[in-house]
Amino acid sequence: MKDSFDDSLPKLSRPAVWGGAAGLFLILGAVTLSTNHLVAFFSIEGVMVVFGGVMAVAFMSFGAKDVHEALSAIRHMFREPPASDDEIRRDVLDILQWARILRDKGTLGLEKIINRTSRNDPFLAFGLTMVVSDYKPEEIRVMMETAADTRYERDSGPVQVLHAMASHAPAFGMVGTLIGMVTMLYSLSVNPTHIGPALAVSFLSTFYGVVSARMIYMPAAAKLTQKLDSDRFRNLLITEGMVLIASKKSSVYVQDRLNSFLTPEQRDGLASVLHERALRNLKKTATA
Secondary structure (H helix, E strand, C coil): CCCCCCCCCCEEEEHHHHHHHHHHHHHHHHCCCCCCCCHHCCCCCCCCCHHHHHHHHHHHHHHHHHHHHHHHHCCCCCCCCCHHHHHHHHHHHHHHHHHHHHHCCHHHHHHHHHHHHCCCCCHHHHHHHHHCCCCCCCHHHHHHHHHHHHHHHHHHHHHHHHHHHHHHHHHHHHHHHHHHHHHHHHHHCCHHHHHHHHHHHHHHHHHHHHHHHHHHHHHHHHHHHHHHHHHHHHHHHHHHHHHHHHHCCCCHHHHHHHHHCCHEEEEHHHHHHHHHHHHHHHHHHCCC
16 A cells, blocks of 8 residues: 655655745745844744644644654645556556456466565555455455545545644634733733733734644645545546456456546547557567
8 A cells, every 4th residue: 555645756746836935935025025124023932832732732632643644744745746647547557458367367367466566556456366366346346445445534544634733723823822912911010121022922823823724734635635535536446447357358348447437638648558559569470
């Protein structure tokens, strides 16, 4: 089973980077136009209250594993996700090949493939194991759909953590505001010169809470949700492919059935790859 974000993919996503840079530029631009003292918008007290409070509540509310994966999703928010079109096309081509192997060589031909795929993609290996074990097609569908749904629910834990962090950040911003207001009121009778710093902590805490929720936690949750939905779609396609292989349908039928999962662009790309393979096979046959 693949991780939500693969560490072997260091390439950055240009739209994500440009979007984050544009948001940061607009905020810093507004700050720069409003004052010449950028240091006034930094408050270590506000950072401690907002980010420290959010992290504390996250570890209190969720398991450490889900929190760490949520933080990893934030770290990989600007990373380019795997090319889903290429991955889906490769899966369809593999399923077509496995259907031919089962028809020509029987289950022994598929057993060798299971050993190669079990480490890289356990879900795919699980489906092939169901086929080799001679389960009925509908039994394979039920078991693989259950595995896909279970994986989706299990991997959705970090998304819930990110949503919770997004909701807690503005709340801790209000906590910082209350701390600043209490400090300000106390300074009125002790030292009025402390009123300014107290007000700064008060308003900057709210600022940090809102910006972090909208610029960090919510985008990371949306990016991770998109990745999980893409994985779930792929698992459903693989499930349908395993059912078709177990049903011993022809390669043409399998291709036509799986085409219903693809966009027109993906179908055209798949047809192009199959055409190139057919030409290569004809050349090998002619030269043999």
